[in-house]
Structures are given as C-alpha cells and as structure tokens.
Amino acid sequence: MSxxxxxxxxxxxxxxxxxxxxxxxxxxxxxxxxxxxxWTGKAAAMLQPGTREEVSTILAAANEAGVPLVPQGxxxxxxxxxxPDQSGDMVILSLRRMKEIRAIxxxxxxxxVEAGMILATLQDELAEVGLRLPLDLGARGxxxxxxxxxxxxxxxxxxxxxxxxxxxxxxxxxxxxGSVIDTLxxxxxxxxxxxxxxxxxxxxxxxxxxxxxxLQLTALPSDRATAWVGVASPQAALKLLRFCEQECDAVExxxxxxxxxxxxxxxxxxxRAPLDGDHDxxxxxxxxxxxxxxxxxxxxxxxxxxxxxxxxxxxxVLAQSEAQAEAFWSIRHHLSDAEKRHYGMxxxxxxxxxxxxxxxxxxxxxxxxxxxxxxxxxxGYGHLGDGNIHLHVRPxxxxxxDWRATEGAxxxxxxHDMIVAHGGSISAEHGIGQMKRDEFARLGEPARLAMLxxxxxxxxxxxxLNPGKLIP
Amino acid sequence: MSxxxxxxxxxxxxxxxxxxxxxxxxxxxxxxxxxxxxWTGKAAAMLQPGTREEVSTILAAANEAGVPLVPQGxxxxxxxxxxPDQSGDMVILSLRRMKEIRAIxxxxxxxxVEAGMILATLQDELAEVGLRLPLDLGARGxxxxxxxxxxxxxxxxxxxxxxxxxxxxxxxxxxxxGSVIDTLxxxxxxxxxxxxxxxxxxxxxxxxxxxxxxLQLTALPSDRATAWVGVASPQAALKLLRFCEQECDAVExxxxxxxxxxxxxxxxxxxRAPLDGDHDxxxxxxxxxxxxxxxxxxxxxxxxxxxxxxxxxxxxVLAQSEAQAEAFWSIRHHLSDAEKRHYGMxxxxxxxxxxxxxxxxxxxxxxxxxxxxxxxxxxGYGHLGDGNIHLHVRPxxxxxxDWRATEGAxxxxxxHDMIVAHGGSISAEHGIGQMKRDEFARLGEPARLAMLxxxxxxxxxxxxLNPGKLIP
Numbered sequence: 054m055s056x057x058x059x060x061x062x063x064x065x066x067x068x069x070x071x072x073x074x075x076x077x078x079x080x081x082x083x084x085x086x087x088x089x090x091x092w093t094g095k096a097a098a099m100l101q102p103g104t105r106e107e108v109s110t111i112l113a114a115a116n117e118a119g120v121p122l123v124p125q126g127x128x129x130x131x132x133x134x135x136x137p138d139q140s141g142d143m144v145i146l147s148l149r150r151m152k153e154i155r156a157i158x159x160x161x162x163x164x165x166v167e168a169g170m171i172l173a174t175l176q177d178e179l180a181e182v183g184l185r186l187p188l189d190l191g192a193r194g195x196x197x198x199x200x201x202x203x204x205x206x207x208x209x210x211x212x213x214x215x216x217x218x219x220x221x222x223x224x225x226x227x228x229x230x231g232s233v234i235d236t237l238x239x240x241x242x243x244x245x246x247x248x249x250x251x252x253x254x255x256x257x258x259x260x261x262x263x264x265x266x267x268l269q270l271t272a273l274p275s276d277r278a279t280a281w282v283g284v285a286s287p288q289a290a291l292k293l294l295r296f297c298e299q300e301c302d303a304v305e306x307x308x309x310x311x312x313x314x315x316x317x318x319x320x321x322x323x324x325r326a327p328l329d330g331d332h333d334x335x336x337x338x339x340x341x342x343x344x345x346x347x348x349x350x351x352x353x354x355x356x357x358x359x360x361x362x363x364x365x366x367x368x369x370v371l372a373q374s375e376a377q378a379e380a381f382w383s384i385r386h387h388l389s390d391a392e393k394r395h396y397g398m399x400x401x402x403x404x405x406x407x408x409x410x411x412x413x414x415x416x417x418x419x420x421x422x423x424x425x426x427x428x429x430x431x432x433g434y435g436h437l438g439d440g441n442i443h444l445h446v447r448p449x450x451x452x453x454x455d456w457r458a459t460e461g462a463x464x465x466x467x468x469h470d471m472i473v474a475h476g477g478s479i480s481a482e483h484g485i486g487q488m489k490r491d492e493f494a495r496l497g498e499p500a501r502l503a504m505l506x507x508x509x510x511x512x513x514x515x516x517x518l519n520p521g522k523l524i525p
Numbered sequence: 526m527s528x529x530x531x532x533x534x535x536x537x538x539x540x541x542x543x544x545x546x547x548x549x550x551x552x553x554x555x556x557x558x559x560x561x562x563x564w565t566g567k568a569a570a571m572l573q574p575g576t577r578e579e580v581s582t583i584l585a586a587a588n589e590a591g592v593p594l595v596p597q598g599x600x601x602x603x604x605x606x607x608x609p610d611q612s613g614d615m616v617i618l619s620l621r622r623m624k625e626i627r628a629i630x631x632x633x634x635x636x637x638v639e640a641g642m643i644l645a646t647l648q649d650e651l652a653e654v655g656l657r658l659p660l661d662l663g664a665r666g667x668x669x670x671x672x673x674x675x676x677x678x679x680x681x682x683x684x685x686x687x688x689x690x691x692x693x694x695x696x697x698x699x700x701x702x703g704s705v706i707d708t709l710x711x712x713x714x715x716x717x718x719x720x721x722x723x724x725x726x727x728x729x730x731x732x733x734x735x736x737x738x739x740l741q742l743t744a745l746p747s748d749r750a751t752a753w754v755g756v757a758s759p760q761a762a763l764k765l766l767r768f769c770e771q772e773c774d775a776v777e778x779x780x781x782x783x784x785x786x787x788x789x790x791x792x793x794x795x796x797r798a799p800l801d802g803d804h805d806x807x808x809x810x811x812x813x814x815x816x817x818x819x820x821x822x823x824x825x826x827x828x829x830x831x832x833x834x835x836x837x838x839x840x841x842v843l844a845q846s847e848a849q850a851e852a853f854w855s856i857r858h859h860l861s862d863a864e865k866r867h868y869g870m871x872x873x874x875x876x877x878x879x880x881x882x883x884x885x886x887x888x889x890x891x892x893x894x895x896x897x898x899x900x901x902x903x904x905g906y907g908h909l910g911d912g913n914i915h916l917h918v919r920p921x922x923x924x925x926x927d928w929r930a931t932e933g934a935x936x937x938x939x940x941h942d943m944i945v946a947h948g949g950s951i952s953a954e955h956g957i958g959q960m961k962r963d964e965f966a967r968l969g970e971p972a973r974l975a976m977l978x979x980x981x982x983x984x985x986x987x988x989x990l991n992p993g994k995l996i997p
Binding site: 246406 | 877
C-alpha cells in the first residue's frame with residue numbers, strides 16, 4: 054500500500070467519517086473473495102458511501118490520488134468482476150448502503166431505486182403495490198440493482214422481457230472525475246445526442262459508478278402456467294418454442310434441460326422430473342400474465358396438446374398448483390449444484406449464438422469436442438429461447454484442477470472459436486470480468502476492442518475504475 | 526477548397542470510380558440545402574458509396590487527409606443535421622445508393638436493411654410478407670433508415686413501440702478510421718461489455734457512419750381503430766390516455782390537437798375535424814393489432830363511451846372505414862403546413878417533459894410567454910402520450926424574419942429555460958444538429974457535455990465526422 058492510499062483514506066475519513074471508510078480487516082475480509090471462491094484479492098480499505106454526493110467525493114479524491122476502485126454490489130459476479138486483485142493497491146467501493154427506493158409510480162409502473170438495493174428485497178417491496186421487475190435469477194437474495202445493471206444480467210425471464218438493461222429507463226452515475234450524469238427524469242423522448250448513459254449498462258464499472266436507476270416494471274401477474282415437456286431434440290424444442298410464441302405472447306421462460314442434468318438432480322437431491330417417460334431432452338415452460346387465474350393454464354394446455362399432436366413434443370404436464378410450479382422450478386435451480394456434486398466440477402461456458410443456430414451448434418460442439426478429446430463429455434442446459442446455453446465440459450472422471458487448467462482450458466478455447474464461427478458471443482449473460490478478459494482480447498473484433506479502449510481512455514484516463522476487468 | 530481535398534477526390538476517383546465520386550455541381554446542388562430551405566452550404570464533392578467496403582475506403586482516406594464528411598440520407602433533417610457548412614471544406618457522404626434489404630425473416634420478424642433504404646419503400650417491401658416497421662412520420666417518402674437511426678427519429682407510433690432506436694437490434698457502422706463494428710448477428714444476449722453500437726443511435730453521424738441495421742418488426746396489423754375525441758383540456762386528455770392504456774394495450778398513437786390548429790386546417794385545406802361540437806382540445810387516437818377486423822373498433826368504442834360517462838371526454842367518433850381513418854390522419858398531417866399558411870411562420874419547439882408534467886407545463890409556458898410578450902401567441906400539438914409537444918410561438922401579426930431572430934429567439938431561450946426547470950429536453954425527436962447546438966451548449970448538464978466531448982475526441986480525433994453539429 055502506497056503513501057497515496059494512506060493520504061486518500063485519511064482524507065476521506067476526515068470528510069466522510071468512519072461509517073463510510075472501513076479499514077478493519079475483519080470487516081473487509083468477506084468481500085475479498087467472490088461468492089464461488091474462485092478469485093481472492095487484497096484491499097487497502099472498503100468505502101461504503103450512503104449518498105450520491107459521497108460517491109462523488111470518493112471518485113474525485115481517488116481520481117486525484119490515482120487510487121483504483123473496485124465497485125461492488127452483492128459480490129455475486131460469475132466472472133470475478135467485483136474482486137480486487139492481489140496487489141493490495143485497490144480499494145473496494147461498496148454500494149450496499151445506498152438502498153433506498155426513491156419513488157414508485159404504480160400508474161406508469163416505474164420506480165427509481167438506488168444501486169445497493171437487493172433484487173429480492175425490491176421484488177418484495179414492489180409486490181406490496183402489485184408490481185414486479187421482470188427479471189429473476191439464482192442470486193436474487195444477494196445481487197444488487199447496481200450490479201445487475203452494470204453486468205446487464207440475464208436470467209429466466211429474458212425471453213419476453215429482455216435483459217436487465219432493457220428495464221432501465223434512465224440512471225444516475227458518477228464519472229471518474231466525480232461529476233454526475235443524471236437521466237432519471239422520466240422522459241419518453243430525449244434526442245440530445247446518443248444515450249451516453251447506456252455506456253454504464255454492461256459496462257462492468259469501467260466508465261462510471263451507477264448510484265440509482267429508473268426501472269420499467271410490469272404488473273404482478275394474476276395468472277401463471279408452468280409446464281414440463283419431453284422433446285426429442287434441441288431442434289424439436291426450438292420448433293416447440295416458435296409454436297408456443299405464435300400462439301401465446303405470455304411465454305416468459307423456456308429452459309432446455311438434458312437427461313444427464315436431470316439424472317444428477319434426482320441422484321443428489323431426490324428431485325424427480327415430473328414426466329414418467331424416457332426423454333433425451335425436456336423443457337420447462339413458464340407463462341405469466343394479467344389474465345384471470347387459470348386462463349393461461351388452459352391456453353398452454355391446449356397449445357401443448359396441439360404440439361404433441363403435431364409431433365413437436367412427446368409428452369407434457371402442467372403444474373396444477375403454485376406449489377407444483379415452484380417444485381418444477383426448484384429442479385431447474387438445483388441443476389448447477391447437483392451436477393457439481395454428482396459429476397464433479399465442470400468448465401462452464403456461458404455462451405450465446407443466434408437462437409436458430411443453437412441446435413446445430415450444440416450438436417457440432419458435442420461431436421467435435423467428444424471426438425477430439427476422448428473422455429471429454431459435453432452437456433448443457435439453459436435459456437434456449439435466448440440462444441443462451443450454459444455449456445458444461447467435463448472429463449469422464451471427476452475434473453481435477455489440473456485437468457481444468459490444461460485440457461479443459463484448451464477445450465474452452467476451441468469452444469470459443471466455434472462460437473465466433475457461428476457469429477455468437479463468448480459471454481451471453483455473465484459478462485467478461487477477469488475470467489474472460491484474455492479470451493475477449495484474443496477473439497474480440499479488433500474494431501470493437503479498439504473502440505472500447507478508446508472509450509475507456511476518454512472516460513477514465515487514470516484507470517481508477519475497476520482496472521483489470523473487461524477491457525484487455 | 527484546399528489541396529487536401531483535390532488529392533482526396535483524385536485518390537477516391539481512382540479507387541472507386543466516377544459513380545461514387547461526384548463533382549458535377551448540378552448533381553450536388555440539390556443536396557446543399559435542407560428540405561425546409563433553412564440551411565445552405567457548399568461542398569467540394571459528393572461521395573456515393575454502394576458498399577460497406579467503399580464507405581470504409583472513403584473514411585480511411587478522409588481521416589488520413591483530414592477532410593470533413595457530412596453523412597446524408599434523405600436530407601430531411603429538421604435541425605440542419607445533414608447540411609454542409611459555408612466553407613466549402615466539407616464533402617457530402619451520401620448513403621442513398623446503399624439500399625438493399627439483406628435479409629427478411631418472417632418467423633422472428635426481423636430484417637437487415639442498408640442505411641440508404643427509404644422508409645416508405647421498406648414498408649412496401651415488408652407489407653408483401655405481412656410485416657411492418659412500427660415507425661411512421663411525415664418524411665416517410667424521403668427519410669432513410671440510416672438517417673432515422675442516426676437521429677433516433679420519433680413519429681406517431683412511439684407511444685407503444687418507442688423511437689427508431691428501440692427497433693434496432695444491431696448494426697454495422699464504419700468508424701472514423703475506416704474500421705468496422707458489426708453487431709448484425711441476431712444474438713438475443715451478448716454481454717461483452719456495454720453496447721457500444723448504441724453510440725450510433727441518435728449520434729447524428731458524430732461517432733461513425735451507419736451502413737446497415739437489423740430491425741425488430743411487427744406483424745402488419747389485421748385490425749385498426751381510429752377515433753377523434755373532444756376533451757376539455759390537456760389534463761383531461763392525459764387522464765383519457767391513462768384510461769385508454771389501462772383498458773387496451775393496442776393504442777399506438779395519441780395526438781393532442783388544439784382548436785386554433787384545427788381552424789387553420791379548415792381554413793386553408795377545407796379539412797374539417799369530424800366532431801360537430803365546440804371543443805377547446807381534441808385528440809386523435811389510433812389502435813392497431815392482430816385481432817379480427819372490427820374487434821378494436823368495438824373495444825375502443827366501448828372505452829370511449831366509458832370515458833364520456835366518466836367525464837374524461839366530451840364527445841367521440843370512430844372512423845367507420847379505412848378511408849375515414851386516413852381522412853382523420855390527413856388532418857393531423859396537414860396541420861404544420863396549414864398553420865404556416867394561415868398564421869404565418871412560427872418559432873417551433875420540438876420539446877419534451879415528463880408525460881405527467883405536460884398539461885401543467887403547457888399552461889405555464891403559455892401564461893408566462895403571453896404575459897411577458899404581449900401579442901405573442903403560444904400553441905402546440907402533437908404526441909401527448911410521449912410528453913412531446915410541437916410548441917409554436919408567433920406574434921399576432923404574421924412573423925417576420927426579424928421577429929423570429931429577435932423577440933422570437935428571446936422567447937425560445939425562455940421556453941428552453943422552463944423546459945430545463947421541468948426536467949425536460951430541448952429536443953424531443955428532431956435532434957440537435959446545427960439549429961440547437963448553441964442552446965444545447967448553454968443548457969446541457971456540464972457532465973453530459975463533457976462526456977460527449979470526450980467520446981467525440983476518442984472516436985473522431987480529427988473531427989472528420991459531421992463537424993459543427995450536435996456537439997458544442
């Protein structure tokens with residue numbers, strides 16, 4: 054830790070007090086390691102501002118001192134996006150104390166909420182007035198709104214509602230020099246140049262620190278239908294998706310689940326998929342709407358009957374109660390953990406290709422990797438409707454750290470090459486962070502990388518905002 | 526014209542031929558003046574590339590030579606955004622020859638189309654396969670897709686579908702150095718940093734030249750309802766809007782029309798509003814959907830009956846045929862011209878405030894301007910549902926050029942001050958261009974202006990892309 058840090062910390066403690074400036078190692082320790090325990094770092098201090106003005110004071114001072122900050126929300130990044138490095142030169146900037154709902158407007162279905170608000174807490178508050186944010190994911194109990202926006206998070210409702218960024222109508226962010234951009238005013242039209250605030254969405258804290266956002270909400274659904282369907286192949290699943298979308302605009306989730314993943318859930322957690330027959334692939338479908346309760350169940354039931362008749366589906370069952378719907382989803386949410394326990398760690402790839410290309414891509418990657426690396430085993434589940442599968446590669450035996458770092462890493466690069474050849478993305482919804490930075494550098498189009506670097510240089514010339522992440 | 530221009534033009538003619546490099550003054554002349562005749566400039570040449578590669582060659586060479594380019598589509602900018610300056614140093618870069626539809630996918634309702642495609646032509650092509658782009662405006666016969674995206678154009682369907690930018694799924698653009706960014710691949714999720722391509726949307730050609738876009742389309746409507754409604758005030762109109770939106774999600778247009786504008790249409794074009802009574806304000810409502818023909822008419826009819834019962838509306842009439850619907854809209858589309866002929870030129874303000882603030886803003890601006898400038902007369906019509914009114918200020922006598930440049934300009938600054946005080950925008954849908962650049966410099970938040978300047982410096986350090994527009 055350099056003298057610059059000492060001075061910065063002393064200056065900020067003087068200005069903002071000990072609640073904001075934390076140096077007790079015991080208080081900082083839990084935030085030095087990402088939640089999956091893959092990255093650990095050191096930090097000279099942890100700053101916990103409670104207001105936009107305090108964030109502004111911190112950034113202006115850090116910029117002046119040249120001390121790098123790591124913005125952090127719930128610390129639930131999947132790619133090491135919120136973990137400081139090993140140097141001890143970085144300071145954690147926690148937004149967790151900024152968690153107020155500044156406004157809710159039930160008429161326009163909008164709210165303004167601060168960055169540190171936890172997703173699940175926000176949903177509870179919104180439900181009180183009949184609203185919800187149409188975004189859901191496993192980390193809902195820890196992920197913060199600021200983090201979700203900074204990483205443009207996805208989840209299980211993207212099919213209909215889009216990713217987190219698409220819910221953002223405007224935002225307030227502090228730039229590297231402490232100045233503030235504010236697009237929270239609820240304007241439907243504002244044509245004063247491009248929407249520069251969008252640089253913060255998926256920006257992984259590189260271009261500014263989000264302190265609040267205005268969100269577009271939807272009504273709390275009054276009706277819901279959840280179905281479990283057996284299909285012959287990903288190709289059949291895709292046809293089923295198109296058929297469902299044609300017949301019903303309320304389909305929010307469409308998760309493709311392979312046999313081996315479901316076998317793990319049964320073996321480890323005794324969670325049994327609700328269909329009796331033997332299906333190579335199964336699909337979990339969710340529809341939500343504002344219709345009278347039961348309407349969607351009837352509609353989805355008749356759609357699925359038609360699908361079976363047309364040979365698009367092999368068998369289907371509808372959840373008959375809220376509890377049963379939750380049980381269906383519980384299987385989906387336990388898959389990651391079940392696979393890890395049953396089959397061992399995998400090299401996991403959060404990737405996307407154009408939706409229509411997914412079935413062919415899945416087959417090609419499986420055939421090629423399993424041929425080139427005997428014993429390697431490719432599987433995957435996830436958001437077929439978004440062209441986003443979480444692809445897992447394992448050796449037949451449980452994967453050792455050594456395998457993951459050698460053959461596994463080599464396979465990863467091959468998978469990424471195939472993704473690029475299909476016009477896809479090496480990160481669908483988890484971001485780049487530390488984990489994929491080098492692969493992004495290797496495979497990103499030169500013009501895209503150059504543009505990102507130029508924008509970074511323009512907005513954060515001293516590299517104080519989350520250096521070492523995203524931008525190669 | 527400097528020697529740099531000579532060399533550039535000779536070099537490009539050598540490389541790209543005479544079809545691309547036009548120097549005949551007669552061919553260039555029509556493109557030196559904006560369509561309303563407010564700005565005229567000079568140009569050393571007009572370049573008409575036919576492919577992305579040619580655009581790339583042109584930008585690389587112009588960047589090398591330091592020769593500024595003015596990208597141009599249909600030349601229908603409302604703010605002088607596509608007109609060269611008087612220096613003769615600029616070269617027009619026309620995208621009009623790039624007008625292919627590269628792909629249409631009826632299943633996902635998407636198309637990839639080049640920048641020079643004219644809006645009306647695209648709509649005709651799309652209608653052949655049952656699709657449409659949900660965007661419409663007066664300049665449909667000349668405005669190009671590239672121009673519409675570069676200016677993030679609005680129009681009469683924004684209420685439901687958003688502005689042009691919201692239809693853009695991805696794009697291809699050439700940067701100042703000739704390199705190309707390409708996000709045309711139809712990925713639903715791509716989390717490799719922020720969407721840098723969004724810098725081109727509403728970017729007014731400052732950050733790159735759009736050559737093609739992937740657009741989200743909707744189905745050609747099978748059902749349509751158009752209504753004309755008398756209301757007591759803008760406040761009542763806003764309540765009516767909320768009531769309609771609550772009852773029907775197919776409302777695409779909601780245009781507020783004052784008595785004096787309608788009087789002009791009747792006086793000049795003999796276009797009579799379809800209601801008999803005397804209403805201070807009237808509203809034109811449009812709903813479109815995929816329902817069986819007649820369904821929306823019935824639905825909107827019953828909604829309006831309810832609205833009259835509740836005192837939200839005074840009277841209403843539904844168009845009984847497609848021809849009648851077109852006649853309703855014809856009145857709306859003739860208002861601008863009718864006012865000009867009947868009342869003389871106005872100082873027109875394309876402004877927005879939060880939707881809910883519009884009635885109070887309209888009253889306040891009218892009261893204040895008419896009090897401070899006896900004889901000045903404030904009126905306005907337009908997209909109430911978007912918080913976007915085209916506000917017109919005139920003296921009681923026909924406005925002279927002198928009035929417009931003196932008292933009119935002073936009033937304009939006062940109106941803009943009031944807009945800022947209401948958290949609004951001095952440009953709702955027309956952009957900044959040349960016309961509003963100085964007011965943007967005066968009123969833009971310092972952090973926003975600084976960020977725009979930094980981004981411009983990063984992406985176009987030699988200022989070859991449309992200099993003198995947007996960025997102060």
